[in-house]
Amino acid sequence: MILARFFADGLDWRAGFVIAVLVALAVAVPLLNLYAPPDSPFHVPTYAVSLTGKYLTYALLALSVDLIWGFCGILSLGHGAFFALGGYAMGMYLMRQIGSRGVYGNPELPDFMVFLNWKELPFTWYGFDMFWFAALMVVLVPGALAFAFGWFAFRSRVTGVYLSIITQAMTYALLLAFFRNNLGFGGNNGLTDFKDILGFNIQADATRGALLAASALALAAAFLICSAVVASKFGRVLVAVRDAESRTRFLGYRVENYKLVVWVLSAALAGIAGALYVPQVGIINPSEFAPANSIEIVVWVAVGGRGTLVGPIVGAVLVNFAKTWFTTGALAPYWLFVLGGLFVAATLFLPRGIVGTLAGLRLRGRHAIPAAAEAPTPNPQAAE
């Protein structure tokens, strides 16, 4: 009952619209891919299904970053780490599903372990042959890392730039660690060559459609959760922390606890995004931990509109669509110019992002989402 109230509060017409679009996407795209004849204008080619699915997981990842950056003022430059950890958890499940179909035909050990001449499965891999366990780890591992990290960082009042830099150090350290073969996660090559998921062939069109649907529904669910969180009393404290952390603390709120909760929630969402991403692209390797990736996520949010929940979704899809379009064409060498220019232009000319600017124009601040109407950081002192 309370939970229903909680979600109902977050569900305005805007959220309803986004969720409706996502559900429609989840149903329509796989159906059009499977049942529309290839020559009809409504047919969706398989690559487009995978691509859309990938964009949706990116959107979920961007949403998780926006939840902490847009509404709590925590700029994480290491969210790619949580994404990648979720991806690795899913990747480990998929590796175990290969069974004896690997190159070396070992029923127990993944190929890279046979190659490294390992005799038995390391304990870190126990349980990953069961989907429910892997699914649990997808949320628990990033959540636990975020909890440990946030517990110390927020309690020590590491804020602003310093926090951003140590999150970057965190993902950099994980990048270096996962490159090592003896950590037992495939080293440089990562995990790949997946065969099936829950018994279905991972390459099949129907499976791809189902994965896209799962991504869209996960994004819709996450959107609903985030809307509810942001609209709740808890969410209003978060915004207060973002705008004037010390004042909030002096008013008697335990700022570190608020931050910790939303930080762990965000990490878990990023983990889910990673878990949905891996089966759709077919590989997970340490480069997902690269600090540059994490910064790119922040750009999606900045372009789309920080502090609005629709913004990061729009930003992630737009930027990645542009990336695909550029990097597959003759313009590939210029993509970095475009991406770099996007960073600069978004911060200089669109400080509220596309969605924030549009909302500001249309509603003139009257009925806008509270966060969207204001400048992202109203109090410059607080951010330093």
Add this chain to the structure above:
Amino acid sequence: MAPAQAADLRPLVNALGEGSYDDTAAQINVLAATGDPAAAPVLEALGEGDLYVRDSDGAVFIAEQVGRDYRLTDPLTGEAAGEAGRREVSKIKVNNKLRRVIRSALGALTLMSANAGTRRAAAEAIFKSGDPDAIELLDEAIAAESDPAIAAVMAQARAVSVLESSLPDSDKLAAIDILASRGGQDSLSILTAAAAASGGEVRQAALGAIATVEGELAIWGLAQDVWYGLSLGSVLLLAAIGLAITFGVMGVINMAHGEMVMLGAYTTFVVQEAIRTNAPWLFDWSLTIALPLAFLVAGAVGIVIERGIICFLYGRPLETLLATWGLSLILQQGVRTIFGPTNREVGTPSWMSGATEIGHLTITYNRLAIIVFSLAVFGALMIILRRTPLGLQMRAVTQNRAMASAMGIRTPWIDALTFGLGSGIAGIGGVALSQIDNVSPNLGQSYIIDSFMVVVFGGVGNLWGTLVGAMSLGVVNKLLEPYAGAVFAKILVLVFIILFIQKRPRGLFALRGRAVEA
């Protein structure tokens, strides 16, 4: 060897083949008296019985029997001199008395040569191989030696020879002591061989000496690690010191900082290319020429960035971070478009190559130059900030912008200059880093995280903190490496910094202030 010398020695060498044993002995001494090192191989060949006279003209050759004939080699030049039949040459016979004469003559030529370098080289050659027959000669040489350093090497060579000889144990024990005090990897292998070959007291002494030498080597190894650490620290300092200005003093999170370093490195490359094509004799000065140019190039780019982008973003540090990251992508891609994606070759001036040894410590000149250079840059920056009007105004603006402005300081101009200074220093760092790293468009990326770690660890707004931070991170990293491996050591350092920031959120040397939101 110069032909003239060969011509001088030739009659003396040929005279070896004439007359009786006594004549030959006299002739050997004449040859030794020339003090010419070229005579040494001739005498060695004579001692071995490889020296022959050609009967037709009395010329002397080193001959090697091939089948029924002899293959002749010129003893002075080492060149092949054709072949001779069995009956065309006759061997110069030697007896034991003559062999002694040869050995002392050889000693006089090498161990007792007038040239100190030759004496040292001869002693070191014996040290490497050990020669029980040379002990007497070494004793004479040590007695005659005036340079104590060479005498010590001779004593060590004698010790090695003693260990291989059949002399009594007391002599061997003394020899082991000498080797133990010399220390080093080569003594260790000789002592290990001695311990394996002998028994009883000598074996015990050798084992004890091995333990001593190993202990010393461990300390030297530690010193070497610290040296590597300081070297890495100076690299970190060079990379981070510009950031200490832009981030530390101005509070601008400049993610394009690494690209300023890269621009400096590419400036060096361009300068060297220009020198190679136009004025090759200037090559040793290329780095000196590149330094001011790199400062100007990176500084100018910095000022443009500050005026064009960053000045609109003051007070919004997180947005600055994004914008400068975008800039770094553009700069990287720009350099990639102009210079290509591959590594560019940057040469090392001759005065920076080579190495010296202090004890068992190898010190390469380029590392030494970078350490000295980084400290010089640090000192110069300190003076600029503390002793110049620009430095005063910079500090005033960063401490209280409104008040500085009220006192008539043009704050926007100072902002631009400060940013330009930080960027220029980064460019100078790039000149130095081009000597030890690959000059590629990704050069800056590899330093940016490390630079931020150094500045944050050392304490923002404090140059001394940057110095201490860079050096301690470098040393800790290199000390961990032997135990943890290079990658794991780096991970440990990162984890350490993350934990350290929890304890001291403002770094090692935090600026104290009374503001809540400092």
